Amino acid sequence: MGDTIQVAVLAGDGVGPEVVPVAIDVATRALAAQGITLAPTTLPFGATAIASHGQAVPAETLEALEEIGLWVVGPHDSASYPPELRNPPPGATLRKQFGLYANLRPARAHGGVPAVAPDIDVLVVRENSEGLYADRNMTIGSGEFMPTPDVAMAVGVITRAASERIAVEAFDAARRRRGHVTIVHKANVLRLTTGLFRDVCRDVAQRYPDVRVDEQHVDAMAALLVRRPADFDVIVTENLFGDILSDLAGELSGSLGLAPSINTSATQGMAQAVHGAAPDIAGSGTANPVAMIGSVAMLLRWHGLRTGDERVEAAADAIDGAVAHVLADGVATGDLGGDATTADFGTAITEHLR
Incomplete structure (x- = not known):
């Protein structure tokens, strides 16, 4: 049972660069409480990778992902890419390259959220x-x-x-x-x-x-x-x-903004929320990070089960518990009828974990 967990971070497009860092911060806090350090490696992906590398999923990203078993991936907005770069979309590239055959999608109602x-x-x-x-x-x-x-x-x-x-x-x-x-x-x-x-x-x-x-x-x-x-x-x-x-x-259950998801093979797991890039609200600080936070919790639980490290499973449970507690307290982003910003919600989760 190692005391450091490596994770690849691909922020993606639209609201991805807003919700993914919040999820990473939450996971960092939850793992730290178990004596584990999260070591993120940010990789080029999506529109920013097209601008810097000419491809949505550059070769250097694929090479790095081969060596890292856990990935946190934001949504992509391939409809906005140049026509010649839209197919296959980035998600399909990752799924096929690494044989991510299982997509696990839970849906659960939360107290404080109309469902x-x-x-x-x-x-x-x-x-x-x-x-x-x-x-x-x-x-x-x-x-x-x-x-x-x-x-x-x-x-x-x-x-x-x-x-x-x-x-x-x-x-x-x-x-x-x-x-x-x-x-x-x-x-x-x-x-x-x-x-x-x-x-x-x-x-x-x-x-x-x-x-x-x-x-x-x-x-x-x-x-x-x-x-x-x-x-x-x-x-x-x-x-x-x-x-x-x-x-x-x-x-x-209340909203796709609550819907987490992981895609896995026998050896690699990718946390990616069910929702899309929502380019219409990108940069506004209003995106709901619950689905991304929940996806990272699922990824940690998957890793904990595979490795037999109960501390990692405990961190995942703590994240899920914190999300449920904060939502029940009425802290919510605009899509759920609240007025919290993306950052506000993340802060509420990390404060609860503390």
Whole structure:
């Protein structure tokens, strides 16, 4: 168990340079209370990297990330990049280069924050390398093509190997939560692709007799998340379904500004909030840092579980507890009806940790 944790910091675009430093400050404080030093390395990424290196993800950034297992990554605004540099977007570059196959997206209501579903507390485990998102399926090309100007097609890919490894992630997570997994698919229509996904998840479930398992079609799942979210714990699904359901769950919990996320492989983890770059409020100091702070807490917990360092897990728990406490006290940014600035909220969290 080392006393220093290295982390790569890629601030990104829009509100990224505002919310990422707040999250790093919070993590630094929480780890220090456990006797651990956080050692951040800032790397070029996004629009600033285009200005300095001519690429959104320069080679030197990729080389550094190869050596550093933990990354804190802000949002990117690739729509504002020069047309020739928009594809692939920076997130896709990182995901493909390092095989970040698991996207974990929790959604939980907080005291002090109005929520459509005040009893929601779910974790969406999203397969992140294939599925019905065409850009994830090809070595060359996007996976979309047009045989004629009036016909557009996309390739969807489901494999047994990818389905199995994401199912394992989901069932392991359920053992740490409330012991319940819901398999989400559309096998009544997409019988071969999402049918394979469902069947592999069922097979994996046999290894976890202590975990309760059920399944839903994705359209029914969306309705049930709205109607009775407290019935669900861990939701495992393919890429496109997971993207949609996790955004829905985030809004039900109060705001996408509260929605954290990590993307992981077996060896590397990336904290990146669900929300986008929000260029319309960039520089105003009003961005909500909760999702980014929560993403960093998830990253620390993932690292603590992998390394067996309970101090790191304790730091993650302390961050989550501080966020819950500060929100319950009524400290909130404008998107949640408050008047706190990004910096104000970060200060409130670090003061609580102190």
